[in-house]
Amino acid sequence: MPIKILVTAKRVEDYESKIKVNPAGNGILPDGLKYKINPFDEIGVEEALRLVAKHGGGEVVVVSVGTKDVHEQLRHALAMGATKAVWVNHTGPLDQMMIAGCLQKIIEKEKPDMAILGKQAIDDDQNQVGQYLAEWLGWSQATFASKEESLESEAEKSKTPALKLSADMKSLTAIREVDGGLETLECTMPCLVTTDLRLNQPRYASLPGIMKAKSKPIEEHTPASLGVSATSNITITKMEHPPARKAGIKVPDIAALVDKLKTEAKVI
Amino acid sequence: MSNVLIVVEAQPDGSLRKATLNAITAGKQIVAKTGGELHAVVLAKDAGALANTVKEYGVKVVHAGSAAHLTNFTADVVAPAGAEIATAIKAEFVGAAATQAGRDVMPRIAARLKAAMASEILGVVGSSGADLQFTRPMWAGAVIATVKLGTAIKCFTARTTEFPMAEKAGAGEVKAFAPAAPAKSLQKVVAFKEVKSARPALTEAKVVVSGGRGTKGDFKEIDALADELGAAVGASRAVCDAGWQPNDLQIGQTGKVVAPQLYIAAGISGAIQHIAGMKGSKTIVAINKDAEAPIFQVADYGLVADLFKALPELRAAVKAAK
Numbered sequence: 087m088p089i090k091i092l093v094t095a096k097r098v099e100d101y102e103s104k105i106k107v108n109p110a111g112n113g114i115l116p117d118g119l120k121y122k123i124n125p126f127d128e129i130g131v132e133e134a135l136r137l138v139a140k141h142g143g144g145e146v147v148v149v150s151v152g153t154k155d156v157h158e159q160l161r162h163a164l165a166m167g168a169t170k171a172v173w174v175n176h177t178g179p180l181d182q183m184m185i186a187g188c189l190q191k192i193i194e195k196e197k198p199d200m201a202i203l204g205k206q207a208i209d210d211d212q213n214q215v216g217q218y219l220a221e222w223l224g225w226s227q228a229t230f231a232s233k234e235e236s237l238e239s240e241a242e243k244s245k246t247p248a249l250k251l252s253a254d255m256k257s258l259t260a261i262r263e264v265d266g267g268l269e270t271l272e273c274t275m276p277c278l279v280t281t282d283l284r285l286n287q288p289r290y291a292s293l294p295g296i297m298k299a300k301s302k303p304i305e306e307h308t309p310a311s312l313g314v315s316a317t318s319n320i321t322i323t324k325m326e327h328p329p330a331r332k333a334g335i336k337v338p339d340i341a342a343l344v345d346k347l348k349t350e351a352k353v354i
Numbered sequence: 355m356s357n358v359l360i361v362v363e364a365q366p367d368g369s370l371r372k373a374t375l376n377a378i379t380a381g382k383q384i385v386a387k388t389g390g391e392l393h394a395v396v397l398a399k400d401a402g403a404l405a406n407t408v409k410e411y412g413v414k415v416v417h418a419g420s421a422a423h424l425t426n427f428t429a430d431v432v433a434p435a436g437a438e439i440a441t442a443i444k445a446e447f448v449g450a451a452a453t454q455a456g457r458d459v460m461p462r463i464a465a466r467l468k469a470a471m472a473s474e475i476l477g478v479v480g481s482s483g484a485d486l487q488f489t490r491p492m493w494a495g496a497v498i499a500t501v502k503l504g505t506a507i508k509c510f511t512a513r514t515t516e517f518p519m520a521e522k523a524g525a526g527e528v529k530a531f532a533p534a535a536p537a538k539s540l541q542k543v544v545a546f547k548e549v550k551s552a553r554p555a556l557t558e559a560k561v562v563v564s565g566g567r568g569t570k571g572d573f574k575e576i577d578a579l580a581d582e583l584g585a586a587v588g589a590s591r592a593v594c595d596a597g598w599q600p601n602d603l604q605i606g607q608t609g610k611v612v613a614p615q616l617y618i619a620a621g622i623s624g625a626i627q628h629i630a631g632m633k634g635s636k637t638i639v640a641i642n643k644d645a646e647a648p649i650f651q652v653a654d655y656g657l658v659a660d661l662f663k664a665l666p667e668l669r670a671a672v673k674a675a676k
């Protein structure tokens with residue numbers, strides 16, 4: 087049975103970037119920053135592609151909210167194999183409720199069978215949008231989806247999807263990373279999944295994929311055209327770096343280390 | 355007057371999670387500034403016993419919502435029940451500990467309350483009322499942001515390492531209520547594969563010994579040192595990705611955040627994503643064979659050595675020093 091899945095592609099700083107707050111303390115310095123698709127969203131795109139491959143075809147619709155720069159991340163998802171890209175054009179602050187509101191409207195238009203988001207965006211680290219969206223849609227939620235097999239396993243090498251759909255597509259089973267172990271959660275479809283790191287290892291886009299993605303159309307909306315209020319309810323009033331840890335020392339050997347731990351740090 | 359509601363994580367065995375006591379302290383800090391009452395809510399099949407435990411910690415009222423549909427602490431059923439009690443007591447702030455369960459359910463409660471939310475708060479700042487703000491980490495803790503939530507109700511999860519555990523402080527009142535059953539439940543826990551360990555819980559341990567890719571998956575010496583020190587064992591992402599250790603042991607931006615008295619990192623390079631989960635530790639020891647490894651920048655004591663040689667020596671020296 088073909089399946090239609092909605093995924094996202096948030097634009098974030100590359101995880102290896104050195105983030106520096108600007109002198110005004112109200113943003114970060116743009117110098118030398120590289121931008122990528124949020125790693126958790128990339129895992130979401132990969133899982134959607136695997137599910138579609140396993141279930142005899144379907145569609146993967148990728149959405150991003152932001153300035154025109156997000157086309158780069160949308161095209162990255164298209165190059166991986168997503169079938170359609172949707173851009174919500176917005177400049178300025180956004181909060182989780184706005185993002186979830188826009189995604190809700192797109193879902194109402196596209197009517198996917200399920201959605202896969204990242205568990206958190208690695209810039210804001212909020213870990214909220216998926217849960218808001220699931221509540222507003224009235225869907226089940228499987229946050230922090232993972233799998234039992236490692237990323238070095240045979241299941242991973244054969245690109246088996248970790249999320250399991252029942253034959254009638256009425257329920258989805260996910261393995262979740264919870265405190266103390268792994269939980270198996272059975273969800274009524276439609277389901278909103280958020281990805282954890284061990285769900286899969288995303289593929290590299292193929293050269294033909296990259297070429298094809300360049301000319302694919304991108305559907306455009308705005309929060310206003312979707313009927314979503316564009317006022318942010320979260321204001322960042324200050325940004326600063328945390329105090330640096332005071333510089334430590336190198337010890338020459340174990341005897342010196344144990345001595346420091348006993349007499350100076352007093353922790354053993 | 356702005357009331358604060360703490361949503362307590364119900365565990366399958368009905369016991370109290372220490373993280374709840376950290377969240378209660380965050381609630382107390384808000385109440386101290388805004389002058390409201392501190393409430394808590396326990397949602398479970400049988401909420402009474404846990405509510406009785408929670409009431410000892412300086413909480414004015416603990417709402418005990420018992421219902422068969424709350425057998426599992428899943429977001430689909432916890433969110434409506436949590437929002438119901440928040441509305442009933444006119445809570446202005448609703449929060450939980452930033453545990454995996456808290457991270458799962460709290461935004462869904464916020465969504466129901468049309469409330470904005472700050473995740474993983476580190477502190478409560480500002481004077482009172484509309485001025486009250488939260489500090490929280492961004493970009494793996496490279497930046498601390500001060501944020502103001504503009505909705506009538508405001509939600510948060512509290513990072514456990516940043517708020518001391520609440521102490522016992524006079525018994526509050528327990529009020530039972532019957533949460534309305536949803537039309538149908540959407541989620542069912544069908545299995546739980548527990549990471550069994552005789553060691554202390556990672557987030558509660560006084561000492562943590564962590565291994566990275568440098569172990570090549572051989573944790574024998576990490577385990578042995580941990581046992582000598584009565585410590586918990588942790589790991590970097592590289593170790594969990596390879597399947598060498600359970601995912602539950604990952605420390606960092608996207609794993610667990612720990613702040614023990616002593617953190618020993620062996621064969622871990624010190625990527626910012628790992629540092630984000632352990633830099634609050636009182637004393638950090640790094641053992642790495644590469645003198646340039648970034649982990650040494652946050653270590654109080656660094657030893658440039660092969661971990662397979664250093665760890666057995668350290669264990670012997672710790673034993674001798676006892």
Ligand SMILES: Cc1cc2nc3c(=O)[nH]c(=O)nc-3n(C[C@@H](O)[C@H](O)[C@H](O)COP(=O)(O)OP(=O)(O)OC[C@H]3O[C@@H](n4cnc5c(N)ncnc54)[C@H](O)[C@@H]3O)c2cc1C
Nearest residue numbers: 094151179180181182203204206207210212213214215318
């Ligand atoms: C410098 C800076 C200043 C900011 N200032 C403000 C401000 O003043 N006010 C304000 O409200 N916010 C502000 N923000 C935050 C805002 O832009 C967040 O990105 C937004 O609130 C989403 O939160 P999140 O990414 O933390 O969501 P999370 O809940 O961590 O994201 C989880 C998942 O949601 C989905 N998602 C999130 N964002 C998008 C998106 N844009 N498109 C598609 N999918 C998405 C993805 O699947 C993602 O994996 C600022 C951010 C930065 C970097």
Ligand SMILES: Cc1cc2nc3c(=O)[nH]c(=O)nc-3n(C[C@H](O)[C@H](O)[C@H](O)COP(=O)(O)OP(=O)(O)OC[C@H]3O[C@@H](n4cnc5c(N)ncnc54)[C@H](O)[C@@H]3O)c2cc1C
Nearest residue numbers: 566567568590591606607608621622623627628643644661
């Ligand atoms: C979205 C995202 C989220 C992430 N979240 C996390 C997270 O939560 N936690 C986390 O840890 N990482 C996280 N990471 C990964 C992080 O960026 C690093 O890749 C990871 O922490 C590296 O693990 P490591 O230090 O064990 O391995 P490496 O970086 O490979 O370091 C191994 C170290 O071992 C040393 N070594 C080798 N052999 C020996 C020996 N015999 N004796 C002594 N030393 C030796 C080497 O010198 C080296 O410094 C995340 C990455 C991304 C993109």
